[in-house]
Amino acid sequence: MTALNLFYDYLFKYIIIGDTGVGKSCMLLQFTDKRFQCVHDVTIGVEFGTRMVTIKGRPIKIQMWDTAGQEAFRSITRSYYRGSSGALLVYDVTRRETFNHLESWLEDARKHANRNMTFMLIGNKSDLADRRVVSKEEGERFAKENGLLFVETSAITAQNIEEAFIQTAAKILQNIQDGVVEVSNESTGIVVGYGQALSGSRDGLLSQTRRCCS
Template sequence: MTDEAIESNSVEFGTRFVTVDGKQIKLQIWDTAGQESFRSITRSYYRGAAGALLVFDITRRETFDHLVTWLEDVRKHANPNTSIMVLGNKNDLDSKRQVSREEAERFAKENDLFYLETSAKAANNVEEAFVKTTEDIYHKIKAGIFDVSNQSNGVKLGPLQGGSSLPAAGSAGGGGGCC
């Protein structure tokens, strides 16, 4: 897996490759670290996003409380079919927890979202978060929920090594590759 990242004014951009159903899918990732100063910029990122990861710190309740605002922004500015996952980060610091797993799971369930606890420091479930989100997007593409001919959905077809392709919904395959 190749990853690359660049940082610009505290907004990080990176790419990551995830394999789903034997296909390499390239993700473009924009990370604002939840900074309020980037909220107006972030809204423009949502317009072209097929997926969003909303991350809060389980040891800081205020970050959980801000999820409502971030979720409203995603739902207002993104495609209605955008795959959204809520991540409770720092599960390696369980003794300092201010938000219970049950509370976070309830929030996710009430809002029809995926929920996963992670630790960026210990690398717990980080890859899993990207894989689950990518799998959900991939299944939406295969089901025809995302129109791959319309790049404003956040999905761009491109060639893959070996000529692999992602079949469009109802097709037996075709030229190009995914994402």
């Protein structure tokens, strides 16, 4: 880790959930490494990735836990809900059953996660237009009814992959600034970083000194 990566205002912990085969691992790889891997082993348990981003001029580190979608691993997945600030709930627009299972995933997440977790609903594989069975309007409607952010993505073309992760971070940061989330509570999945500590401000705004010298 470089010295630069040590200085971030906040670390946000994400959990990526959804049925097996919806493209969760491919999305994570595209976001962290900017590449697509055509053949990917089925996730066993949990995979991990991190990346630094900038939100409204603020350095944010995102720590992501990619979970297995199989029912056999649901108990492992549940242990990662608590202590996460954001959840990416993914379905495959070419497989109706993955969309139908969203309610079960969402119910499970809200049962075990902190009440202020930010949810992003993601309809993946939007590049496969000729195989689509779930319309964008259906995804938007489900998101609106359940208070979720929403975007459609393609892990192959990288369409909206950045937006999915960064919009989630932007919403979490906004919740911090609005006082919705108490960052001193570890269960929120938010860690105050070195940059925040150095700034010395209540809401995490960087000091003028650091802005000039960074």
